[in-house]
Amino acid sequence: MNSxxxxxxxxxxxRSFLSSTSSVLGLTALNSxxxxxxxxxxxxxxxxxxxxxxxxxxxxVIYLFQSGAPSQMDLFDPKPQMQKLFGKDLPDSIxxxxxxxxxxxxxxxxxVAPSIFKFAEHGQSRATISELMPHLSTIADELCFxxxxxTDAINHDPAITFFQTGRQIPxxxxxxxxxxxxLGSENKDLPAFVxxxxxxxxxxxxxxxxDRLWGSGFLPSQYQGVKFRNTGDPxxxxxxxxxxxxxxxxxxxxDLNALNxxxxxxxxxxxxxxxxxxxxxxxxxxxxxxxxxxxxxxxQHIIDMYGPDVKRPGSYAANCLLAxxxxxxxxxxxxxxxxxxxxxxxxxxxxxxxxxxxxxxTTALIKDLKQRGLLDDTLIVWGGEFGRTIxxxxxxxxDNYGRDHxxxxxxxxxxxxxxxxxxxxxxxxxxxxxxLQDPVSIFDLHATMLNRMGIxxxxxxxxxxxxxxxxxxxxxxxxxxxxxx
Numbered sequence: 514m515n516s517x518x519x520x521x522x523x524x525x526x527x528r529s530f531l532s533s534t535s536s537v538l539g540l541t542a543l544n545s546x547x548x549x550x551x552x553x554x555x556x557x558x559x560x561x562x563x564x565x566x567x568x569x570x571x572x573x574v575i576y577l578f579q580s581g582a583p584s585q586m587d588l589f590d591p592k593p594q595m596q597k598l599f600g601k602d603l604p605d606s607i608x609x610x611x612x613x614x615x616x617x618x619x620x621x622x623x624x625v626a627p628s629i630f631k632f633a634e635h636g637q638s639r640a641t642i643s644e645l646m647p648h649l650s651t652i653a654d655e656l657c658f659x660x661x662x663x664t665d666a667i668n669h670d671p672a673i674t675f676f677q678t679g680r681q682i683p684x685x686x687x688x689x690x691x692x693x694x695x696l697g698s699e700n701k702d703l704p705a706f707v708x709x710x711x712x713x714x715x716x717x718x719x720x721x722x723x724d725r726l727w728g729s730g731f732l733p734s735q736y737q738g739v740k741f742r743n744t745g746d747p748x749x750x751x752x753x754x755x756x757x758x759x760x761x762x763x764x765x766x767x768d769l770n771a772l773n774x775x776x777x778x779x780x781x782x783x784x785x786x787x788x789x790x791x792x793x794x795x796x797x798x799x800x801x802x803x804x805x806x807x808x809x810x811x812x813q814h815i816i817d818m819y820g821p822d823v824k825r826p827g828s829y830a831a832n833c834l835l836a837x838x839x840x841x842x843x844x845x846x847x848x849x850x851x852x853x854x855x856x857x858x859x860x861x862x863x864x865x866x867x868x869x870x871x872x873x874x875t876t877a878l879i880k881d882l883k884q885r886g887l888l889d890d891t892l893i894v895w896g897g898e899f900g901r902t903i904x905x906x907x908x909x910x911x912d913n914y915g916r917d918h919x920x921x922x923x924x925x926x927x928x929x930x931x932x933x934x935x936x937x938x939x940x941x942x943x944x945x946x947x948x949l950q951d952p953v954s955i956f957d958l959h960a961t962m963l964n965r966m967g968i969x970x971x972x973x974x975x976x977x978x979x980x981x982x983x984x985x986x987x988x989x990x991x992x993x994x995x996x997x998x
Contacts (some may be wrong), residue, residue: 516985519673564581569930570998571892572699574692575847577837577875580673581719581854581866584916586945587628587864588643590660594943595903603904605945614667616857616906617805617917623904626784626914626942631860635680638935645868648876653730653887654935655879656926657996661948664899664920669720669855672920674899675955676724680983686730686975688959689846691984692966693736695973701844703800704739706846708838709832710720713853713923715867723849730979733783738848741835743827744824746980747806752799759799803839820873825917830874837881840891854897857906879928892930892965894958899923902942925958931965931998956990964992 578801586592603623630891631644636653666672671681678685687693691705698705708727713719727738741747777785808816808823811834822830829851850943851871856863862873875895883889900923901916922941928934942951960970963984970990974981 526554542650554801556610560625563883566969566972567634567964568968570890571929571965573840573843573845573847574688574888574892574930574962575840575878576688576849577833577878577893577895578673578676578850578873579715579849579854579871579895579897580722580852581669581716581853582672582855582897582899582901582918583867584628584856584860584921585660585922586901586903587630587660587860588645589641589924589926590763590866590941590945591628591632591641592903592943592945593627593632593645593819595625598625599627600909603944603946604828605689607805607942607946611921612667612919617902617904619912621827623902624822625903626909626916629912636935637756638937640935641936645864646872648749648873652876652879655883655928656933657928657932658937659926659939659953659958659993659996660922660924660937661951662896662900662923662925662953662955662958663948664923665917666899667920669898672918673722673726678730679959680853680958683723684730685982686732686736686984687727687738688962688984689727689738690729690732690736690849691973692846692963694732694975695964695968698845703805703844704837705843705844706736706738706848707744707844708738708740708850709835709846710740710850711827711829711832711870712853713829713851713870714953715853715863715865715870716855717853717862719852719855722852725764726850727848730977734788735786738846741806750802757765761892765785774973801842805842807834808834818881820879823872823874829870830877833874833878834881837885837887839877840882840887841885851950856901856915857917859913860901863911882929888929891930892932892962894925894962895927896925897923900945903946919946921946927996933996936996938993952993953993954988954990956985956988959994960990960992961996 569733577959579743601624603625608623632641633644633650634640635642635650638654640653640658642650642653664672666675666681674683675681677687693705706727710722724740727740729737739748773785773788781989818836819830822828823834825831829849832849838848840845853863853867853870879888879893882891899920900919902919905914907915922945938951939948939953941947963970963973970983970985970992974983976982
């Protein structure tokens with residue numbers, strides 16, 4: 514009898530255990546869908562109190578990302594020796610078995626395509642700049658060229674993702690999110706991280722951009738970039754609906770925040786706090802954004818400096834002027850994406866269009882920041898996700914060619930923000946194919962950018978999946994000391 518009772522009790526205990534366990538597992542599965550960062554071990558923390566750790570040289574970054582990959586040997590890395598090799602096959606000793614994209618892997622030959630553009634030395638630094646960039650040539654002594662950038666990615670999406678997040682696969686925080694998380698904002702009425710985009714005239718059907726490129730990954734979502742639209746209102750729903758006053762909007766937001774605070778107290782989901790912060794920022798942006806985007810009070814000589822396209826909202830020129838206005842308001846990270854640089858064919862015509870879009874506004878932005886005393890503590894970065902091949906993709910003629918993707922070497926430039934002006938580092942071979950001196954990885958670039966912002970890249974971390982995750986990952990990264998003031 515006692516044995517029977519004990520067996521029954523064991524069955525009840527097992528039944529109770531399995532029943533309660535299934536409920537817990539169900540809740541865990543639900544939480545993994547609603548807040549996956551909780552399941553994966555991402556532990557949000559407030560802005561890290563230990564920053565800055567290094568001397569601060571830059572307070573903000575304006576990243577002029579040229580999406581699609583500009584051709585380095587047509588802009589900044591001239592190779593005059595190639596003229597005598599026109600149409601000849603790229604030597605195997607230069608290619609060294611490098612993998613190719615699917616776009617040229619089937620070619621029977623890889624004919625050398627010398628640039629048709631002229632180069633000249635400019636400024637006391639004697640920087641070599643193509644005739645395609647006449648405005649930029651006038652500020653050569655403000656620029657620092659890195660001609661030995663390299664990457665591991667050979668296709669656009671992983672390559673752009675790599676530049677933005679330090680990883681080739683999606684899901685990791687972007688540079689702007691890391692800086693927003695680590696340093697916070699100096700302007701309570703605007704986001705710390707703003708994204709602007711424009712369509713190039715060189716190739717209008719270029720690769721699309723994805724919101725995850727300015728996403729916060731496993732960081733709290735309040736640190737993701739806020740993208741301003743390039744057509745229509747820069748931000749949707751800035752105006753209150755008909756019949757709703759500002760006071761009514763404030764009261765409704767207070768009531769909603771009270772409910773969210775109550776919910777946070779019940780379940781502790783950190784994304785609720787992020788949502789509260791975002792609602793408050795949206796409310797303040799109703800006033801700050803219209804004032805920010807109103808160019809009517811800009812002096813005419815400033816409008817003229819950025820060029821005629823500045824009057825077209827959403828253009829690269831308008832975005833450059835907007836970037837200067839954001840810098841004035843101490844927005845931490847401004848990211849401009851200008852699409853249209855992917856020139857697999859018809860490069861000479863297409864790159865002229867891209868340079869017409871970007872040359873004058875880029876120059877104007879740097880000059881404008883300098884005359885306002887902002888260049889010294891604003892770090893400017895200009896460049897794409899990889900370079901282009903010296904050999905032609907498709908048919909080659911005396912005045913027309915295309916170039917495929919090339920990750921082994923390419924050129925970017927920096928200015929301001931604690932970077933030495935009027936210098937160049939890095940040497941590539943005669944084919945602009947391999948790096949001969951001073952290679953710089955994406956991790957090195959990220960470490961350098963963080964260093965100028967007063968951050969040791971090894972110490973800005975976030976606990977995720979049991980690891981101290983950081984922008985520069987686990988591979989060795991070294992700030993490029995030779996270009997630092």
